[in-house]
Amino acid sequence: MKNKLIIVFTFTFIVNTFAQTPDSAKTPKNWTKGGITGLNFTQSSFTNWAAGGENALSFTAATGFFANYKKGNWTWDNNIDLAYGLLKSGEDKFRKNEDKIDFTSKLGRYAFYNHWYYTALVNFKSQFDAGYNLPDDSTIVSHFLAPGYVLGSIGLDYKSTNNSLNIFISPVTSRTTIVNNQRLADNGAYGVQAAKYDTLPSGVYGIVQHGEMIRNEFGGYMKLTFKKDIFKNVNYSTKLELFSNYLDRPENIDVLWENILNLKVNKFLTASISTNMIYDHDIPVPVRYQENGVTLTRTGPRLQFKQVLAIGFVYNFGNPKK
Numbered sequence: 001m002k003n004k005l006i007i008v009f010t011f012t013f014i015v016n017t018f019a020q021t022p023d024s025a026k027t028p029k030n031w032t033k034g035g036i037t038g039l040n041f042t043q044s045s046f047t048n049w050a051a052g053g054e055n056a057l058s059f060t061a062a063t064g065f066f067a068n069y070k071k072g073n074w075t076w077d078n079n080i081d082l083a084y085g086l087l088k089s090g091e092d093k094f095r096k097n098e099d100k101i102d103f104t105s106k107l108g109r110y111a112f113y114n115h116w117y118y119t120a121l122v123n124f125k126s127q128f129d130a131g132y133n134l135p136d137d138s139t140i141v142s143h144f145l146a147p148g149y150v151l152g153s154i155g156l157d158y159k160s161t162n163n164s165l166n167i168f169i170s171p172v173t174s175r176t177t178i179v180n181n182q183r184l185a186d187n188g189a190y191g192v193q194a195a196k197y198d199t200l201p202s203g204v205y206g207i208v209q210h211g212e213m214i215r216n217e218f219g220g221y222m223k224l225t226f227k228k229d230i231f232k233n234v235n236y237s238t239k240l241e242l243f244s245n246y247l248d249r250p251e252n253i254d255v256l257w258e259n260i261l262n263l264k265v266n267k268f269l270t271a272s273i274s275t276n277m278i279y280d281h282d283i284p285v286p287v288r289y290q291e292n293g294v295t296l297t298r299t300g301p302r303l304q305f306k307q308v309l310a311i312g313f314v315y316n317f318g319n320p321k322k
Helices: 001-020 182-186
Strands: 029-042 055-070 075-089 096-109 116-126 140-142 150-158 165-176 196-199 207-208 212-233 234-245 254-264 270-279 285-291 295-301 305-319
Touching: 055 096, 055 305, 075 212, 116 165, 140 182, 165 234
Parallel strands: none
Antiparallel strands: 029 055, 029 305, 055 075, 075 096, 096 116, 116 150, 150 165, 165 212, 196 207, 212 234, 234 254, 254 270, 270 305, 285 295
16 A cells, blocks of 8 residues: 555545646747646445445546647657546455556657658556566565567658648567566566566576566557547547557457547546557456366457546646647
8 A cells, every 4th residue: 555655645646736727927938838637536335224235435537738849841759648547335445446657759850741750659558566466465466667668660641731640650660579587578478578487406497597578579550649629518538549469460460449539628627538448469468267166267369448437636737728
């Protein structure tokens, strides 16, 4: 719990640092800055409730901000999305229900026609906190830099006039997967090379070579982002990322697809529905099932899906529509 509180305070500091920039502060010439931050709460309590129920408490903090530069034929776009949430159900201890670090920086130079740029892109993804294998909540399956993804890419970038649509296409992309946990690396988590086992000189069967903590891939990459007010006070945004590894089964395309529908109630109150879909053929996903009264676990590549409905407070600073 101590580590989770440290994460919460750190996250809050980051949010406040960027959100409390005075409106009167003059933005440097050629720069456009802004963002949005929000805090969502959910609470339920039961006392002598005949139908049954379990007390629950959860909250999620999220922020996204950008700093974009444009001068002549050159553009430099920087964006970071952070999110962290905790859930407590009944007598169970707090566990995370949201955890994201996603940073992107793009340097572009006008190429040809309108809206197309030669662009170099760098992206980093990871999470703040440890994740556990539920329901026993004892086996760590992830934490900071386990996994971590570093992507470098060179290609063409399309930007619409109002910047609502952005398409980046690259045939030259390097992606590095980091698993900074030896136990997870030994298990071959997130696609890294697993440990090798054999009989040791002592006669005991064990690890003769530990799993690798780094996996490098080379392939093609595409990223599409779109954001638009579809009705009054209703905004829809989507982000789709595709990656094909030329060096290993290029037909198995990795997919990351995020969708968010924001409904603005008033200046500070909002509701949102979000979905997140992931498919990565190199990530084995465990699924428990019953067979003859025995609980078994089978692993394999599967579509991962997450859906979140949230109501909470939101604060805009700068121009979050950029």
